[in-house]
Amino acid sequence: MKDIKIITEHWGKIDPLKIEDYLGVGGYEALGKFISKMKPEEVVEEIKKSGLCGRGGAGFSTGNKLESVANNPKAEKYFICNLEESEPGTYKDRLIVDNNPHLLLEGIIISALSIGAKRAYIYINGNFEKQKEILERAIEQAKEKKYWGENILGSEYNLEIEIFSGAGAYICGEETALINSIKGNRGEPKYRPPYPTQAGLFGCPTAVNNAETISNIPWIILQGGKEYAKIGAKNSPGTKLFILSGAVKNPGVYEAPTGITVKELIEEYAGGIQKGKEFWFAQIGGACGKLFLEKELDAKLNFSVGTGRDLSVQMGSGSILVVDKSVNIHDLLISWTDFFRRESCGKCVPCREGTFRLWEIAKRFRDNKISDRDKEAVKDILWTLNNTTFCPLGKFSATAFQDAVEKLKIWK
Amino acid sequence: MEIKINNKIYEAKEGEGIFKVCKNNGIKIPTLCSSKEFQEGLCRICVVEINGKLMTSCNTKVAEGMEIITESENIDKARRINLELLWADHAGKCATCKKNRMCKLQSLAEEYKIENFHFIPRKGEITGQEELDLIRDNWTRVVVENENPCISRNSEFCVECRKCINVCPEKAFGFNHRGSDIVVGTPYEKVLDCSFCGECVRVCPTASLMDQNNYGEIVETLDDLKKFSVAVLDFGIEEKILEQIKIGISPEKDLNKLLINLGFEKIISLSEKDKDNEDEIIKQIKTDYAKQEKINPADIAVFFISSKIYKKKNKNEFLDYVLSEREVARLVRDKEKIKTGKIRL
Ligand SMILES: Cc1cc2nc3c(=O)[nH]c(=O)nc-3n(C[C@H](O)[C@H](O)[C@H](O)COP(=O)(O)O)c2cc1C
Ligand code: SF4
Numbered sequence A: 001m002k003d004i005k006i007i008t009e010h011w012g013k014i015d016p017l018k019i020e021d022y023l024g025v026g027g028y029e030a031l032g033k034f035i036s037k038m039k040p041e042e043v044v045e046e047i048k049k050s051g052l053c054g055r056g057g058a059g060f061s062t063g064n065k066l067e068s069v070a071n072n073p074k075a076e077k078y079f080i081c082n083l084e085e086s087e088p089g090t091y092k093d094r095l096i097v098d099n100n101p102h103l104l105l106e107g108i109i110i111s112a113l114s115i116g117a118k119r120a121y122i123y124i125n126g127n128f129e130k131q132k133e134i135l136e137r138a139i140e141q142a143k144e145k146k147y148w149g150e151n152i153l154g155s156e157y158n159l160e161i162e163i164f165s166g167a168g169a170y171i172c173g174e175e176t177a178l179i180n181s182i183k184g185n186r187g188e189p190k191y192r193p194p195y196p197t198q199a200g201l202f203g204c205p206t207a208v209n210n211a212e213t214i215s216n217i218p219w220i221i222l223q224g225g226k227e228y229a230k231i232g233a234k235n236s237p238g239t240k241l242f243i244l245s246g247a248v249k250n251p252g253v254y255e256a257p258t259g260i261t262v263k264e265l266i267e268e269y270a271g272g273i274q275k276g277k278e279f280w281f282a283q284i285g286g287a288c289g290k291l292f293l294e295k296e297l298d299a300k301l302n303f304s305v306g307t308g309r310d311l312s313v314q315m316g317s318g319s320i321l322v323v324d325k326s327v328n329i330h331d332l333l334i335s336w337t338d339f340f341r342r343e344s345c346g347k348c349v350p351c352r353e354g355t356f357r358l359w360e361i362a363k364r365f366r367d368n369k370i371s372d373r374d375k376e377a378v379k380d381i382l383w384t385l386n387n388t389t390f391c392p393l394g395k396f397s398a399t400a401f402q403d404a405v406e407k408l409k410i411w412k
Numbered sequence B: 001m002e003i004k005i006n007n008k009i010y011e012a013k014e015g016e017g018i019f020k021v022c023k024n025n026g027i028k029i030p031t032l033c034s035s036k037e038f039q040e041g042l043c044r045i046c047v048v049e050i051n052g053k054l055m056t057s058c059n060t061k062v063a064e065g066m067e068i069i070t071e072s073e074n075i076d077k078a079r080r081i082n083l084e085l086l087w088a089d090h091a092g093k094c095a096t097c098k099k100n101r102m103c104k105l106q107s108l109a110e111e112y113k114i115e116n117f118h119f120i121p122r123k124g125e126i127t128g129q130e131e132l133d134l135i136r137d138n139w140t141r142v143v144v145e146n147e148n149p150c151i152s153r154n155s156e157f158c159v160e161c162r163k164c165i166n167v168c169p170e171k172a173f174g175f176n177h178r179g180s181d182i183v184v185g186t187p188y189e190k191v192l193d194c195s196f197c198g199e200c201v202r203v204c205p206t207a208s209l210m211d212q213n214n215y216g217e218i219v220e221t222l223d224d225l226k227k228f229s230v231a232v233l234d235f236g237i238e239e240k241i242l243e244q245i246k247i248g249i250s251p252e253k254d255l256n257k258l259l260i261n262l263g264f265e266k267i268i269s270l271s272e273k274d275k276d277n278e279d280e281i282i283k284q285i286k287t288d289y290a291k292q293e294k295i296n297p298a299d300i301a302v303f304f305i306s307s308k309i310y311k312k313k314n315k316n317e318f319l320d321y322v323l324s325e326r327e328v329a330r331l332v333r334d335k336e337k338i339k340t341g342k343i344r345l
Helices: A019-024 A029-037 A040-050 A062-070 A092-099 A101-115 A129-144 A175-183 A211-215 A217-223 A225-229 A262-269 A329-343 A349-366 A372-388 A392-406 B018-024 B073-088 B104-111 B129-138 B163-167 B199-203 B215-223 B237-246 B255-262 B272-293 B309-314 B325-340
Strands: A078-083 A119-124 A160-165 A206-210 A239-246 A252-257 A279-284 A290-293 A300-302 A312-314 A319-324 B002-005 B008-011 B047-050 B053-056 B067-069 B151-154 B174-176 B183-185 B209-211 B228-233 B266-269 B300-305 B321-323
Touching: A019 A101, A019 A129, A029 A101, A029 A217, A040 A062, A040 A101, A040 A217, A040 A225, A062 A101, A062 A206, A078 A092, A078 A101, A078 A175, A078 A211, A092 A101, A092 A129, A092 A211, A092 A239, A101 A119, A101 A129, A101 A160, A101 A206, A101 A211, A101 A217, A119 A129, A119 A175, A129 A160, A175 A206, A206 A211, A211 A217, A217 A225, A239 A262, A252 A262, A262 A279, A262 A319, A290 A392, A329 A349, A329 A392, A349 A372, A349 A392, A349 B073, A372 A392, A372 B073, B002 B018, B018 B047, B047 B073, B053 B073, B073 B104, B163 B199, B199 B209, B209 B325, B215 B321, B215 B325, B228 B272, B237 B255, B237 B325, B255 B266, B255 B325, B272 B300, B309 B321, B321 B325
Parallel strands: A078 A119, A078 A206, A119 A160, A239 A319, A300 A312, B002 B067, B228 B266, B228 B300, B300 B321
Antiparallel strands: A239 A252, A279 A290, A279 A319, B002 B008, B047 B053, B047 B067, B151 B209, B174 B183
């Protein structure tokens, strides 16, 4: 089971710029199967059976999301592939495009058709010039083969695909902000409910899914949801791309079943800690991730914190930053806080002002000018970020700082 | 449907915001950013507790069986921290501020006893060198613009509540930049060029958007014994002025008395049917009326008191000043201050 590869199977073995290469390894067979043998609701059913959940961080059930859009009586619907990926330390989605763009494209086409969308968007981070070109090329090749457009593979299905390039803002990865951005509005989150599945892009039911999530779908269609559900952790099955960086011997992106422990990933996949370095903590899930000490590394990586006896952690985007004892914590604190104070959309008070103040205090901490008043202020700011911000970004911005105070005891 | 607020049952309609239901039932919840028309949940001050979770009351809709608490330790804490964060980002120049005692932020800060012990001011005047060093990279962009004829803009006072952006029928404003660099401004920071309906000034809770005027000159004119000051009151302005001064400025309900006290010597009230010929009526003051009363037109100062602040750009030989209800309130405020010798809260 450990060796099963769904996303990375053909990486490095096929030329991503040639659709023939993808076809040579069974590409677009899932689309063919869907068109010739399956009804849209059967696709949704299969995905539900697979237990696939969102790889964008929140881990929401993909089958349920697609189903709620599919069942919406409104005629016009949209499917959006989320390729924003601005989380620091996370670069898995763009690697999917780099290595096998047609896998993603096939997943997009099947998902969009399964919910009855006539139009799919790929929302790509504005900095991903290269990936945009690769995708444009793949889209062109797929059009020639009639995998999208009018009468897909001679059927009644029609689908338009459009790439929408954002401006590279972290908040535009949040689905309601992303939708605002496509509409031409300011990239900032919107109040939910209504959820995008009820009223999303242009007021129509919309499914927004992460690029990695979508790339699992061709496999599920070909092998069946039941097979997929057997892989990895029960409550969030499948494989996951893990991004290991920092003080490990072999940093990079690895595909592994969910439920794997942090320790296994570091030791068995990334070659362990670099020589001469001493492990301090690991940050899981990007700049918004929690910090884990050595004694917590046996935790299993999941999407939902399980109810079982096993210690499990939410993996978020799947990035694991391994920090060793030679790292200056001031640099990290400033890097985290500066990131969030720049990337906050700025619309709500606690996040706009709070992230700025954390950054300011982090700099004073570095300069050895921190006062007791600052430490009190940090407590208040973290509390309000955790409890009163408009969207999760505000909450995210508090996580690492809070762990630094509570677990790493930076103040002592 | 029935909902519970502070353990009492209230009737509410489907789709109504919690804030509104509370307001209708006399339960007070503070807010900076929401209004009757827009509830965006930006200031995070109107938080209440729903099932133990803090939620903004303005944009959260009621649901059957909902249990809402409007005062608790956590609610108070959230309001205080968020207000303090805002307060620290504010200019902090109340004593000399044009909007002193007419400011929403100030009154909330007073109510919640915000004294800013935690943060260093980001905007506004800094005195000590040490403070200056600390604050150097903390300055946000501040936009000050007084080049347009009607609206004085100074983002130093702005609390980013978005009311002006939302209310403007011409979409003249927007959020520029993001995160802690956010500033309410015009596209490409151009000089404001709109029809100057004045709605944005009306809704601004602080002194960020103000009526453009030469305040010192106005006071001087009114105090000048040689000048004969005439107030032309636009139709409907009376209630608006009394509304403005009602809270914390003056309990006086007789507008004529107030105006005479300010130094006006003649008051002309326009009726609804004068709407189309107000310019004509104003013109008659320095012509027909002056002749009839044998006053030298050069000694007359004509004030049009109206919400139509776009009239400020049409000042001419017959019309010296245009004052909005807010500017009259400010004149009253300053007169009262002199009278009592101190600021009354
Ligand atoms: C601040 C913020 C940033 C986010 N950034 C991303 C992102 O870059 N990519 C992504 O797929 N999801 C991101 N999300 C999650 C999306 O809102 C959304 O849940 C996701 O795209 C749904 O897809 P999934 O169910 O396949 O995970 C972000 C959420 C928040 C709150
Ligand atoms: S928490 Fe508030 S300011 Fe921060 S990104 Fe979300 S909406 Fe914007």
